[in-house]
Amino acid sequence: MDSRLIGIALLGSTGSIGTQTLDIVRQFPDRIKVVGLSANNSTKLLSSQIDEFKPKLFNCPSLSSEMKNDKLNGSKHCSYEDMVTDKDVDLVVTATVGDIALLPTVLALKSGKNVALANKESIVMAGQLLMDIAKKNNSKLLPVDSEPNAIWQCIRGENQTLSKLFITASGGAMRNMTDQEKQKVTPALALKHPTWTMGPKITIDSATLMNKAFEVIEAKWLFDVEWDQIEVVIHPQSLIHAMVEFEDGSVKAQISPPDMRLPIQYALLYPERMQNPQLGKFDPVKTGSLTFESVDVNQYPCFSLGLDYGRKNGTWPAVLCGADEVAVESFLKGKIKFVDIPVVIKETLVTHNPLFETKLEDYLEAAEWARNKAEEIIN
Numbered sequence: 001m002d003s004r005l006i007g008i009a010l011l012g013s014t015g016s017i018g019t020q021t022l023d024i025v026r027q028f029p030d031r032i033k034v035v036g037l038s039a040n041n042s043t044k045l046l047s048s049q050i051d052e053f054k055p056k057l058f059n060c061p062s063l064s065s066e067m068k069n070d071k072l073n074g075s076k077h078c079s080y081e082d083m084v085t086d087k088d089v090d091l092v093v094t095a096t097v098g099d100i101a102l103l104p105t106v107l108a109l110k111s112g113k114n115v116a117l118a119n120k121e122s123i124v125m126a127g128q129l130l131m132d133i134a135k136k137n138n139s140k141l142l143p144v145d146s147e148p149n150a151i152w153q154c155i156r157g158e159n160q161t162l163s164k165l166f167i168t169a170s171g172g173a174m175r176n177m178t179d180q181e182k183q184k185v186t187p188a189l190a191l192k193h194p195t196w197t198m199g200p201k202i203t204i205d206s207a208t209l210m211n212k213a214f215e216v217i218e219a220k221w222l223f224d225v226e227w228d229q230i231e232v233v234i235h236p237q238s239l240i241h242a243m244v245e246f247e248d249g250s251v252k253a254q255i256s257p258p259d260m261r262l263p264i265q266y267a268l269l270y271p272e273r274m275q276n277p278q279l280g281k282f283d284p285v286k287t288g289s290l291t292f293e294s295v296d297v298n299q300y301p302c303f304s305l306g307l308d309y310g311r312k313n314g315t316w317p318a319v320l321c322g323a324d325e326v327a328v329e330s331f332l333k334g335k336i337k338f339v340d341i342p343v344v345i346k347e348t349l350v351t352h353n354p355l356f357e358t359k360l361e362d363y364l365e366a367a368e369w370a371r372n373k374a375e376e377i378i379n
């Protein structure tokens with residue numbers, strides 16, 4: 001292959017980040033080659049993606065065994081293990097939701113592949129472990145999530161100690177709502193994010209600010225800073241995605257309209273920046289003012305829970321992820337109220353017996369335990 005051509009394996013190709021990743025591939029077909037596509041349920045969309053991108057490999061656990069044996073347009077069905085370690089893959093994009101990305105991320109890093117990390121749970125659950133594996137195997141974790149991606153852009157070319165990281169949060173769909181109003185929030189309302197268009201799980205996590213707690217944990221591991229060096233600020237315009245303060249007090253910010261395709265493109269084409277006519281431009285005069293507020297922790301109980309238990313490390317963050325997954329899903333199905341999400345998570349956390357000398361399986365088991373426990377609490 002042309003050395004400028006990057007071979008990618010895309011896990012979660014039919015979801016929000018997956019389809020936007022393929023938008024970037026469409027823009028740069030001579031730079032990015034899809035080697036593997038993986039999806040769980042949306043078989044129709046996956047098969048049209050296979051027709052369009054003609055990957056060498058695909059993975060879809062829900063397909064019938066006859067269909068798996070058929071070569072779909074020349075593509076061969078394989079396990080995700082075989083896909084992420086394939087010799088033609090340079091970069092694995094993890095665009096799935098939940099802890100399903102953890103094992104493939106570990107396998108990819110161990111075989112020396114870089115991982116463009118769009119999945120939060122894997123690094124939240126096993127941050128230290130992933131960073132250690134990457135270091136040992138000379139592979140890299142490249143953040144796709146817009147805030148860590150913005151930090152990565154800000155520190156580019158800097159050989160300086162970071163003194164502080166500011167992560168911005170829009171405040172989500174329920175910012176400025178009273179407690180009474182929050183009691184009545186429906187899934188449809190909570191799914192209306194003010195600035196970003198994302199999948200349902202992350203949109204609800206943005207409304208509770210659990211997503212922001214996850215991003216603090218993510219940044220802690222990716223950029224090797226102390227917990228107290230990371231500050232979250234509400235920035236309703238979602239134009240500045242993160243800011244980095246250096247030791248001399250100088251602060252760099254990354255600014256761009258809220259569109260996930262920019263951080264995806266940055267991670268895929270790194271270190272190159274290339275023109276993409278699809279991406280909007282920042283207009284300072286049209287924008288007028290950029291505003292910032294501190295986070296009112298009383299308004300966002302999930303945020304405090306996320307930070308408190310993220311810091312504790314061990315299997316705690318895995319339990320946080322597992323409980324959050326079930327709580328959010330139950331809210332979306334109308335089984336619990338929006339305000340019950342932190343209650344379910346907290347009740348799950350307080351019954352957990354953590355492990356601290358941990359290996360990969362412990363994180364997965366803790367998340368599974370938390371899902372079952374949260375289900376039990378809800379029922």
Ligand code: MG
Nearest residue numbers: 145146147215
């Ligand atoms: Mg984000």
